[in-house]
Amino acid sequence: MSDFIKTRAAFHLPRGVTYxxxxxxxxMPVAAxxxxxRMMAAEWSEMLIGGWNRAGWYAQxxxxxxxxxxxxxxxxxxxxxxxxxxxxxxQALSAALALRPDRRVILSxxxxxxxxxxxxxxxxxxxxxxxxxxxxxxxxxALDDSVxxxxxxxxxxxxGRLHDMAALTARAHAAGALAIWDLAHSxxxxxxxxxxxxxxxxxxxxxxxxxxGPGAPAFIWTHPRHADDAQxxxxxxxxxxxxxxxxxxxxxxxxxxxxxxxxxxxxxxxALEAALDVWEGVSLSDLRARSIELTQAFIAxxxxxxxxLVLNSxxxxxxxxxxxxxxxxxxxxxMQALIAxxxxxxFRAPDVLRFGFAPLYNDLEDVNRAVSIxxxxxxxxxxxHDDYHRKAAVT
Amino acid sequence: MSDFIKTRAAFHLPRGVTYxxxxxxxxMPVAAxxxxxRMMAAEWSEMLIGGWNRAGWYAQxxxxxxxxxxxxxxxxxxxxxxxxxxxxxxQALSAALALRPDRRVILSxxxxxxxxxxxxxxxxxxxxxxxxxxxxxxxxxALDDSVxxxxxxxxxxxxGRLHDMAALTARAHAAGALAIWDLAHSxxxxxxxxxxxxxxxxxxxxxxxxxxGPGAPAFIWTHPRHADDAQxxxxxxxxxxxxxxxxxxxxxxxxxxxxxxxxxxxxxxxALEAALDVWEGVSLSDLRARSIELTQAFIAxxxxxxxxLVLNSxxxxxxxxxxxxxxxxxxxxxMQALIAxxxxxxFRAPDVLRFGFAPLYNDLEDVNRAVSIxxxxxxxxxxxHDDYHRKAAVT
Numbered sequence: 001m002s003d004f005i006k007t008r009a010a011f012h013l014p015r016g017v018t019y020x021x022x023x024x025x026x027x028m029p030v031a032a033x034x035x036x037x038r039m040m041a042a043e044w045s046e047m048l049i050g051g052w053n054r055a056g057w058y059a060q061x062x063x064x065x066x067x068x069x070x071x072x073x074x075x076x077x078x079x080x081x082x083x084x085x086x087x088x089x090x091q092a093l094s095a096a097l098a099l100r101p102d103r104r105v106i107l108s109x110x111x112x113x114x115x116x117x118x119x120x121x122x123x124x125x126x127x128x129x130x131x132x133x134x135x136x137x138x139x140x141x142a143l144d145d146s147v148x149x150x151x152x153x154x155x156x157x158x159x160g161r162l163h164d165m166a167a168l169t170a171r172a173h174a175a176g177a178l179a180i181w182d183l184a185h186s187x188x189x190x191x192x193x194x195x196x197x198x199x200x201x202x203x204x205x206x207x208x209x210x211x212x213g214p215g216a217p218a219f220i221w222t223h224p225r226h227a228d229d230a231q232x233x234x235x236x237x238x239x240x241x242x243x244x245x246x247x248x249x250x251x252x253x254x255x256x257x258x259x260x261x262x263x264x265x266x267x268x269x270x271a272l273e274a275a276l277d278v279w280e281g282v283s284l285s286d287l288r289a290r291s292i293e294l295t296q297a298f299i300a301x302x303x304x305x306x307x308x309l310v311l312n313s314x315x316x317x318x319x320x321x322x323x324x325x326x327x328x329x330x331x332x333x334x335m336q337a338l339i340a341x342x343x344x345x346x347f348r349a350p351d352v353l354r355f356g357f358a359p360l361y362n363d364l365e366d367v368n369r370a371v372s373i374x375x376x377x378x379x380x381x382x383x384x385h386d387d388y389h390r391k392a393a394v395t
Numbered sequence: 396m397s398d399f400i401k402t403r404a405a406f407h408l409p410r411g412v413t414y415x416x417x418x419x420x421x422x423m424p425v426a427a428x429x430x431x432x433r434m435m436a437a438e439w440s441e442m443l444i445g446g447w448n449r450a451g452w453y454a455q456x457x458x459x460x461x462x463x464x465x466x467x468x469x470x471x472x473x474x475x476x477x478x479x480x481x482x483x484x485x486q487a488l489s490a491a492l493a494l495r496p497d498r499r500v501i502l503s504x505x506x507x508x509x510x511x512x513x514x515x516x517x518x519x520x521x522x523x524x525x526x527x528x529x530x531x532x533x534x535x536x537a538l539d540d541s542v543x544x545x546x547x548x549x550x551x552x553x554x555g556r557l558h559d560m561a562a563l564t565a566r567a568h569a570a571g572a573l574a575i576w577d578l579a580h581s582x583x584x585x586x587x588x589x590x591x592x593x594x595x596x597x598x599x600x601x602x603x604x605x606x607x608g609p610g611a612p613a614f615i616w617t618h619p620r621h622a623d624d625a626q627x628x629x630x631x632x633x634x635x636x637x638x639x640x641x642x643x644x645x646x647x648x649x650x651x652x653x654x655x656x657x658x659x660x661x662x663x664x665x666a667l668e669a670a671l672d673v674w675e676g677v678s679l680s681d682l683r684a685r686s687i688e689l690t691q692a693f694i695a696x697x698x699x700x701x702x703x704l705v706l707n708s709x710x711x712x713x714x715x716x717x718x719x720x721x722x723x724x725x726x727x728x729x730m731q732a733l734i735a736x737x738x739x740x741x742f743r744a745p746d747v748l749r750f751g752f753a754p755l756y757n758d759l760e761d762v763n764r765a766v767s768i769x770x771x772x773x774x775x776x777x778x779x780h781d782d783y784h785r786k787a788a789v790t
Contacts, residue, residue: 014443021443021444025443025444025446025447028440033432037431041428044422044423048414048739049416049420057610084478084631084656114642115632117645122630213435213439213661214446214659215659215660215661215662233518233521235513235517236482246743248509248528250513262478262482265663268610268660271662344445
């Protein structure tokens with residue numbers, strides 16, 4: 001059994017705060033600060049340009065990628081880090097479209113994160129493709145023989161709804177389409193199994209449940225069957241077969257390394273390394289069990305003690321990621337009151353209170369505290385002050 | 396007169412090392428380590444998700460962009476930071492092509508950094524454009540009415556040759572083309588004046604002469620006349636007019652902010668902020684004068700004391716950036732010996748010894764030491780040992 005008391009102790013959690021917003025930004029692993037300071041003093045300062053080899057910076061996107069791979073059911077050598085999630089979506093999508101040249105439809109759903117849709121819109125404009133967006137429950141029916149790529153986010157950022165990755169991927173393949181999965185709200189939250197699901201591409205970020213820090217590097221995975229054929233239109237020198245030959249013609253590196261683009265962000269990657277240390281020894285089945293324990297307890301507690309809140313997430317834990325949403329007509333003000341009282345979740349328009357549960361550091365005490373403070377706020381009506389209404393909506 | 400003794404003191408330069416490779420990776424500003432540690436402890440740790448507003452993370456790409464703007468002759472509100480240089484090349488190029496829909500040729504030169512050419516090749520494949528690469532001295536003659544975009548790196552990464560940005564931009568405009576300038580080896584090295592040159596787009600990195608750290612964020616500038624029309628095909632939520640409306644349709648933000656894509660790398664941006672502090676009070680004309688003083692002295696010293704080395708950079712300082720190359724048939728081994736003796740430059744195949752001079756921290760003592768050690772190595776033949784030949788070529 002994974003030791004979640006130990007993993008909780010690995011994080012800096014501010015005194016008096018119950019943090020249920022790790023699905024937006026994970027807290028800082030205690031070791032990250034010293035790790036970064038050491039990298040700056042011992043590597044950047046002292047090795048200067050030599051750090052690319054001597055300190056392993058050049059290989060970091062792959063060595064760190066191998067550590068992320070275990071958390072998403074991928075093999076070693078199948079994942080590289082870099083850039084941001086939107087950019088990795090762009091690469092995966094352009095590569096997938098090029099692998100299905102006779103088809104021009106990108107199928108996605110309205111539960112996808114908007115940035116993924118924006119990326120698809122921009123790419124579709126350039127490549128003469130069409131983005132078709134349907135409701136999450138209509139994806140399966142929309143998979144016809146015009147669809148080149150099905151691009152979905154596994155866990156809905158608002159509701160926590162968890163798609164059945166294996167079933168939808170099989171359906172996409174049966175229709176002759178490829179499947180791209182965005183794991184933004186999955187990696188580190190649920191027991192992702194890309195290999196088992198036989199997906200084609202996957203992308204994700206590391207600043208949510210993986211706790212890599214604000215703007216931490218993204219990751220991209222290509223199934224080995226495509227890794228030597230996938231050609232993203234966004235190609236840079238670090239993805240060249242021989243980057244230091246300074247060849248005027250691009251020749252993609254074998255395998256996943258071709259998904260590298262420019263110079264990797266070493267300082268950020270170092271913070272992420274410290275964050276990944278906390279994952280050592282954590283099993284994905286324990287992670288999933290713990291996540292379900294926390295979200296079930298929260299739903300039960302809120303429904304028992306907080307009349308007026310309506311569940312906005314699937315009730316069946318098998319269909320839910322590691323977050324829970326509740327609707328309230330004054331959701332924004334309620335969330336501001338909750339944050340002021342030390343329980344940090346977030347708000348998504350028009351009326352959703354969103355709570356993320358990170359098994360690595362959240363526990364049942366967090367759940368109980370959140371429920372009781374939320375109940376008190378609703379009982380008191382203490383959210384109903386101008387003060388909360390004046391605050392900015394951006395978090 | 397800018398105080399280069401003070402700016403030199405702002406850097407950590409390892410004892411016994413004469414660092415002439417700041418054109419690859421700038422050294423660490425002393426203040427960067429504490430700045431990053433403080434950001435991690437006071438902002439990420441304590442503010443958690445609230446840091447995006449309270450600590451100014453969300454605005455950083457623009458606030459930091461304003462500080463870079465001054466160093467490249469751009470105005471406030473015209474530059475944003477983020478991603479890597481290759482990605483910013485991709486955005487500028489796709490936006491420029493879309494502004495010239497009737498033309499499909501991208502003109503570049505063989506002195507451009509390969510990654511820029513790779514980016515252009517990938518984009519050309521997707522957008523049905525053609526990349527035409529000519530010798531640097533043939534660019535002007537190649538500007539015909541098929542050219543949509545002229546994309547050049549101002550300072551050649553191997554030779555230090557400096558293009559005449561204003562003259563070539565005027566020539567491009569006369570031919571009906573747009574001009575994109577890559578400032579990788581210009582920003583912080585020469586007195587760039589984008590506004591004066593009337594350029595259309597510019598991009599650059601901050602880990603060379605700007606000393607932002609390995610993999611520090613890139614920048615992009617759009618001339619205000621294009622800023623509200625430029626539509627890069629790579630578009631993400633941070634460049635949306637209302638990112639937190641979670642609108643399913645992309646609507647570009649007004650101005651340069653549309654060039655933002657995903658979540659910005661806050662830790663890296665913080666190190667860069669410390670690096671930009673060193674630039675406060677430094678005038679670009681002093682910078683240029685100091686750079687010319689250093690490169691002229693180095694050329695004179697080497698030519699006087701190091702027979703067998705052949706200058707591989709323009710002799711006229713008006714046509715040279717802040718680096719100097721010399722050819723030697725055993726260039727690789729000579730550079731290894733030089734590095735072993737504490738003078739760090741780098742090697743570019745097939746035979747170029749490359750030396751960057753950063754006015755902020757290099758001085759005439761560095762020049763003299765480099766010349767005398769290089770002279771000794773060549774005199775002794777102490778580079779001619781198997782030892783140096785065995786070392787890896789990647790730096």
